Amino acid sequence: MTSAWDALIGQDNVVAELAHAVADPAAMTHAWLITGPPGSGRSTAAVAFAAALQCPDQGCGVCSICSAALAGSHPDVDLVVSETLSYGVDDARDLILRAAVVPADAPWHIVVIEDADRLTESAVNVLLKVLEEPPLHLVWLLCAPSPEDVLPTIRSRTRGVHLRTPSTAEVAQALSARHGVDAAMAAFAARSSQGHIGRARALATDAEARRRRQEVLRLPASLRDLSSCFAAAEELLAMATEDASSLTNGLDMTEEESLMRAYGAGAEGVTKTRMDKIAKAALKDLRKVQASRRKRAVRDQLDRALVDLLTYFRDVLVLQMGAEVALVNDEMRTQLLQEASMSSPSETGRRLDAIERCRLAVQANGSLPLVLESMLVEVKDPLVRVR
């Protein structure tokens, strides 16, 4: 790595603007809104910017300050990740306390909020004053998918930079250069991930992620009647739940152990009954946060599967229209051709629309079995719209 910005892929304009702000105090702003589609590298950009701001060489990428900031362990770069569905007033108050820390040995105290779109209106109201008139040492870096995803009060008080979706070629090249992935695998992963860098890396380097994707892509051909739609919905939900648990289970256990230790578990003279009694309320709060995090993880995993399904029907549409575009799932060309010959472009359009609506419903907290079932019934028979 030769500079703090190296991890960003295909974002030259944004890097130029942020690097300029680092180099020229007159171009610096205290509150930024970094937006870009999922997987384009919003938090990577924020962390690189933070490293460049703290580094005496404006982001050399190699000094101990850059390394700590890039690894998330710099004491004056606060990374805030919401593991629940939203930030409330208490979270906002906690943020203000953190933001008040005066940096001991760094030019700035930087607070990175990775999903500012999850700040509730009441949380934003608590934050407004400190966003508007931050103390001199403080920099806010807020990240969100698009400016429209944050409240207008945040938009008007921050300076926006927007990341683009990197091209398939840029993603493939980065996979080869950084992870030593061979050219064919890099091209496949870049196409399948549709510009989502983290997803591309997973597909290129993890056989299990590729196997899961195959399972999802097999579903459309299995939809013969209503009961197979219900079975497919159940399977999608089961896969998402399993993947989500493998992400959150370890974390849940570590948190519970450290909570119990904080309450004196294992200390001499502390009986289990007494422990359970004094830790009860704290444990209940923790479990609430964990349940909400698990729910969100299931929805995130489902969204990933839905994007895979979208690529399947986009390919079908490409074949039906005879467009000169590379297929995302070129390895399934025979099956895709068959699917294309059995339906019309307008039916494919309705299928794509059903999947897009399902994605929104999943994000909007809809009942998962219901929204998945109605989506799959529509995919099976796009002329019948299920209510």
Ligand SMILES: [Zn+2]
């Ligand atoms: Zn450095």
